[in-house]
Amino acid sequence: MSNPGPITFTTGRIVLASGEPVSGALRAADGRIVALGDVAPEPGDTVINARGALIAPGLVDLGVFTIDKPAFHFGGITRAALMPDQNPPLDRPSTVRYAAQSGKPDLWVHPLAAATRGLEGRELAELALMREAGAKAVSTGRRWIADSGTMHRLLSYCAMLGLTVITHAEDGGLTGHAVATAGEMATRLGLPAAPPEAEALAIARDLTLAGMTGARLHFRQVTTARGLALVRAAKARGLPVTAGVTPAHFMLSDIAIGDFRTFTRLSPPLRSEADRQAVRAALADGTIDVIASGHDPRGPEDKRLPFADAEPGMAGAETLLPLTLGLVRDGVIDMARAFALIATNPARLLGVNAGQLVAGAEADIALIDPDRPWVVDSDKMAAAAGNTPFDKQGVQGRVTALFKGGSPVG
């Protein structure tokens, strides 16, 4: 795609870093934002009348398992950090370099380097070379690194490189082959289950190691009250630690697995209602920094199985925005914080110049009607597969137009 011409979005409501959206216009040229607020189109500009829609930063999705452009574009996602759990894993510079180019021009993929070779949790991968090849952070993948010595070496090495380590927070010994959280529902269904404290145990160890090494640590998903309390306390001590979550854990509790529906088989598993409320409180008080889709489309061969035999994961790209806007509607967070969670903070964590509407940033722009109602339908999704736990649920908020680097998408 050639360099896009100048473009001005008029009569929109601009999402800023704080406060309510303000009426105004936004002008971009050469793929970057040049001015916003009380600005007027210049001669030769392409003018787009936003007709009162939100003018928002394109979403930055921290931690997806598949590059699924139709779903990302439906959901307003212009950048996606790709988990290293690919086939083959992103554990060498060549695969990272390939992945980094795989979405351009209308989707930028930011590969997350596998922390260890083959994601097996034993030998460190070539992290500095993968950084040169385009990796924006390091990830342990779907799994926790069980060996504390390996994790210690990983964190100290990444502290030297200035790379954030994104980890999965579940103690593997306690978790075993569990597919549910220990409690009444797992007991009724007879499903292998692990206590929710498996998360806090993993977080406690990794926070200790991060404190020893000075590494920046991001817990991809924190889903329990105890885990969140540890993160909250670590932040208060000044540790450079951040936490994420997906909408599943603030929308659903383990009641949802009651009919053995495998679209609710997730990793970590759905938690108790008390933990769901704790996640919402942590979104409100700033303990959680990132909401990601965890996008992982899975077809019938992985999902049309008995619950414990099915693969975990959900197709989440299309529902990330409306379910986050639901938190605004419910008064949990305000609009500025919603976009901090789904764009600004993940972009900052990856070190990319996007995720907020400021002069000089990449013109990744989503026009959004935050109130437009629609019904999630697993049979009619843009995603490669329709494994959503929110099937047939009514939601509000829809992207009406999307621009990557100032050029229209789709």
Add this chain to the structure above:
Amino acid sequence: MTSPDTRPHQGSPDRYPAGSAAFPHRDLTGLAGLAPWELLYLLDEAQQWVELNRQSHKRVDRLKGLTIINAFFENSTRTLLSFEIAGKRLGADVVNMHAAQSSVKKGETLIDTAMTLNAMHADAIVIRHQSSGAVQLIADKVDCPVLNAGDGQHEHPTQGLLDALTIRNAKGEIAGLKIVICGDILHSRVARSNIHCLTTLGADVRVCAPPALMPADIEALKVTPFHDFNAALAGADVVMMLRLQQERMEGQFIPSPREYRHLFGLSLDRLARAKPDAMVMHPGPMNRGIEIDSNVADLADRSHITRQVEMGVAIRMACLDVLTRKARGLEGWA
């Protein structure tokens, strides 16, 4: 929670709704959520088959012309035999499918297997599978009644019913009885179906296991958990022992079988803590000398273990009869 029906079981046709409303379900995938009168209806229906099975001529033609497929994805001898005998005594054509001999081993998915069975126009499918929820998954895809013969660690409803029938026939009434279920509760579908059935019918159910074999929040199933078997046995009317399911255990749950026996084995000495007429039960197969001593298992007047097997055939006949009524043009499930 509905309060259990505690009316005496002799001659009380008013204890459940008339006709198809007495058991308005197409499938029997579990006992959780069934109403007391639905459980009682199945128990009452089984009584006629208990009597038939004790006669020298044990065959009727009620299910004549119907095809019943026993699809067993997990090895079973006793339950499969019991379902086969039940179907044949009712006059049905019974076909057994063993997973070991089927294309399941060749990678065919469970759903494809279910669709294949469905295409053969079975009038009922009886399924055992090693994964919790697998039977419901198949039931959602086929057009005929489905009976759960055990799915993973979830439910084994006919076992729960046959145990209830055994208890009722020995004690007259289930409501108010103190019933101890001891053993590997965590991995036991038998325990879950018994808990649902017996608590719904008004029993005081105690479960006893070492902590690692006790599921989380078991109290939510309206039972009282114990780790001390001696304490659990005090004043018990029924002692139900479960097999140690070592094949389901991932990692070490107990230090050794002999240590397990020391704490949780049913010996004559321990049994003395229960009521003098307490029943001894075991769903089988037994590990003699581990969870139950041979001299307890073989107590002539107290052990009901072979009676459980007998009731099993009658219960399965009742379930097959009730669930196939629609196929036979009778007033059945809606």
